Amino acid sequence: MRWRQGRRSDNVEDRRGRVVRRATMGGGAVMLAVLAALLLGQDPGKVLETIGASSQQVPQQTAPQNQQQDELTEFVRVVLGDTEDVWNQIFSASGARYREPTLVLYSDMTDTACGYGQAAAGPFYCPADQQLYLDLSFLGQLKQMGASGDFAFAYVIAHEVGHHIQTLQGISHQIQRAQSQMRKADANALQVRMELQADCYAGVWAHHAHRQRQILERGDVDEGLRAAAAVGDDQIQRSAGRRVHPESFTHGSSEQRVSWFRRGLETGNVQSCDTLG
Numbered sequence: 001m002r003w004r005q006g007r008r009s010d011n012v013e014d015r016r017g018r019v020v021r022r023a024t025m026g027g028g029a030v031m032l033a034v035l036a037a038l039l040l041g042q043d044p045g046k047v048l049e050t051i052g053a054s055s056q057q058v059p060q061q062t063a064p065q066n067q068q069q070d071e072l073t074e075f076v077r078v079v080l081g082d083t084e085d086v087w088n089q090i091f092s093a094s095g096a097r098y099r100e101p102t103l104v105l106y107s108d109m110t111d112t113a114c115g116y117g118q119a120a121a122g123p124f125y126c127p128a129d130q131q132l133y134l135d136l137s138f139l140g141q142l143k144q145m146g147a148s149g150d151f152a153f154a155y156v157i158a159h160e161v162g163h164h165i166q167t168l169q170g171i172s173h174q175i176q177r178a179q180s181q182m183r184k185a186d187a188n189a190l191q192v193r194m195e196l197q198a199d200c201y202a203g204v205w206a207h208h209a210h211r212q213r214q215i216l217e218r219g220d221v222d223e224g225l226r227a228a229a230a231v232g233d234d235q236i237q238r239s240a241g242r243r244v245h246p247e248s249f250t251h252g253s254s255e256q257r258v259s260w261f262r263r264g265l266e267t268g269n270v271q272s273c274d275t276l277g
Contacts, residue, residue: 001150002215006078007085013131015106074101079115079154082215083161088207091168100123101164103132103157107141123156125163127172129242132160145239147230148212149223151206151216151225155226155261158205162198171197171276192233193275195261196253199228200273203264211268221265228261 072257082099086091090096106136109118113129122141123134126167139153166172179187206224210216231237251257263272 001154001217001220003075003078003150003154003214006213007081008074008077009081009084009100010174011080011084011100011102012073013079013210014105015104015110017107018110018255029181041247052053060068069136073105075150075153076105076136076157079157080161081087081157082209082213084203085212086205087161089208090204091243095220099130099160099168101130103134106135108135112277117212123160125160125167127163127167130164130167130198132157132164134160142227142230145230146225147227149220149226151220152227156231158202158225159198161200161205165201166194167198176274178267188248188250189248190258196256197273197275199252199257200260200264200275201270203261203266204268204270204273206265208267224261224265225258228257232257243270 005190011196080103083100088098088100104112106117109116110133111117112126112131112133114126116235117124117126117133119135119137122138123132125132134157138156140149142152142156163172167176171194175190179190182190203224206216231251233251234253235248239245246253252260260273260275
């Protein structure tokens, strides 16, 4: 991927080197809170999320970053800058204004407006604060999942930016409201459609970024497709030694994710990404 000559985005916040001090709530108190939630018919997961959200970040001296980390940071800034250029142009063409998100780099764990975030969950987007969260160690996890190469990592970033587009379009709010009235399996199915649209938006970005800057090199498209396949729910369940349960999917199968990413990449048309019908 030809990225070194790209524009670096200024919308990157580096929180690496900060320590997160979680809420001082004892294990017994946490258990009582969960039991109370169950008795009241509430989701205990939401209770734990709220407890986690009350954590506090304490600045400390940032550990020196090695050369690879520095280069990855530059890469992230360029990819984010490319998404800004592409989506600013697309929104402007439709008479709208694109609000650029902030990408937060962190280590291990961090606070967000959506609750307590940690690296084990992978890269994520929080619609409440319109920020992307990324621990650079995810690149190693991606390689272990069978997806390597710089464009594979770029696809992951562009997918999270896709969720930001959905927030600006009002889609995220509509889906969350609909899911609150659905049974679990139906809510999961709707979530899959949302994730597949973000995959398609990632493809739209790549299509236009290549037209503007010729960013793609031989093998890059295959890297992106392998990344989309690697993060399919069926592939992840198989890799964990579990049976494949489509009703539990929240992101889509490998085949679905590859298909929608390819559609956006080939058409470059936002209208072609209507996974919601």
